[in-house]
Amino acid sequence: MLVTPLRVNGSAARGRVGLRSLPTVRLSPRNERLLDQASRANGGDAAWRARKLAEARDLLALAQIAPPGRLEVQMVDLRERLRALLLLRVPVPCRPDANNVLRVADHALIALVYPREVLCRCLPGPSFVQILDPQEVWHANVAVGEQPLCLGAVLPSNVPAVELVLMTYDALGMRIRQVNEADEAGVFNVQAARWWAANLHRAPLPKSWFLEADAA
Numbered sequence: 001m002l003v004t005p006l007r008v009n010g011s012a013a014r015g016r017v018g019l020r021s022l023p024t025v026r027l028s029p030r031n032e033r034l035l036d037q038a039s040r041a042n043g044g045d046a047a048w049r050a051r052k053l054a055e056a057r058d059l060l061a062l063a064q065i066a067p068p069g070r071l072e073v074q075m076v077d078l079r080e081r082l083r084a085l086l087l088l089r090v091p092v093p094c095r096p097d098a099n100n101v102l103r104v105a106d107h108a109l110i111a112l113v114y115p116r117e118v119l120c121r122c123l124p125g126p127s128f129v130q131i132l133d134p135q136e137v138w139h140a141n142v143a144v145g146e147q148p149l150c151l152g153a154v155l156p157s158n159v160p161a162v163e164l165v166l167m168t169y170d171a172l173g174m175r176i177r178q179v180n181e182a183d184e185a186g187v188f189n190v191q192a193a194r195w196w197a198a199n200l201h202r203a204p205l206p207k208s209w210f211l212e213a214d215a216a
Contacts, residue, residue: 018065018211019162025061031073035060038076048116052082055114055161059084062162067213071165082114082161085132090173091205095136096195102138104205108172109133110149114161125152126188128164131172140193141171150188169210174203 027035035057042049056076063071075085087109094103111130117123131137131147141150151167170176177196187193196203208214 019062021065022058022061022162025064027057027060028064031060031064034073034076038078042078043080044116048119049078051119052078052114055082056084058160058162059086059112059165062165066211067208070210081116082112084112084114084161086110086112086165088165088169088172090169092131092134092172093138093174093205094134095138102199102202105134107133108137108168110168112161112164114164118155118157118159120157122154122157125150125155127155129168137172138189138192138195139172139174140177140187140189140196142192143188148188166210169206173206175206175209177203 035053038056039053042053044052056078059076060073063073070089072087073084074087075083077083087107089107092105092108094105096102109132111132113128113130115123115127118127125141126143126148128151129149131142131149135147137147139149142148143150149168149171151164151171167176174196177200206214
């Protein structure tokens with residue numbers, strides 16, 4: 001499965017500083033309304049309600065500090081688990097055509113699920129993200145069918161929801177990748193793993209990190 005390395009280059013360091021500012025971001029009226037509507041049906045005990053609300057607010061703040069159009073939070077549901085529908089602008093590899101030309105979508109519509117269990121234990125990498133659109137994502141760590149995205153063999157407890165979004169951006173854009181079908185952690189799509197192993201010169205697909213403006 002995909003393992004996310006700690007990024008230590010200059011771009012990543014600046015990104016970490018940006019993430020630390022999320023609690024101070026003033027939400028737009030539209031995002032305030034989304035959060036307020038979700039909070040009215042926020043379920044669970046007091047600690048879990050507070051955690052879900054904070055994670056949801058950070059997702060909305062992340063969309064605001066990202067380059068325009070990179071992330072849009074379309075829906076937030078706090079009734080049980082934190083559930084969010086996100087439109088992520090990132091090049092997404094799709095199954096090559098009959099001439100073996102890679103098709104690339106310009107976005108991913110993803111369903112993000114943040115369960116209570118993440119607070120107290122490590123969870124398998126496919127537990128959080130499902131790719132709803134586009135279909136036929138051509139990626140070693142995206143399973144055919146319902147298209148869950150594996151973000152690692154096991155993810156640490158208490159991983160923030162915003163980190164899941166950043167990992168999804170990097171994974172779909174082939175900035176971080178696992179294409180070795182013989183790896184003990186395995187892959188979800190062997191055919192895609194073999195194709196990418198022979199075509200790694202095409203990665204990464206986006207030229208910019210998540211919090212960087214697109215290159216000219």
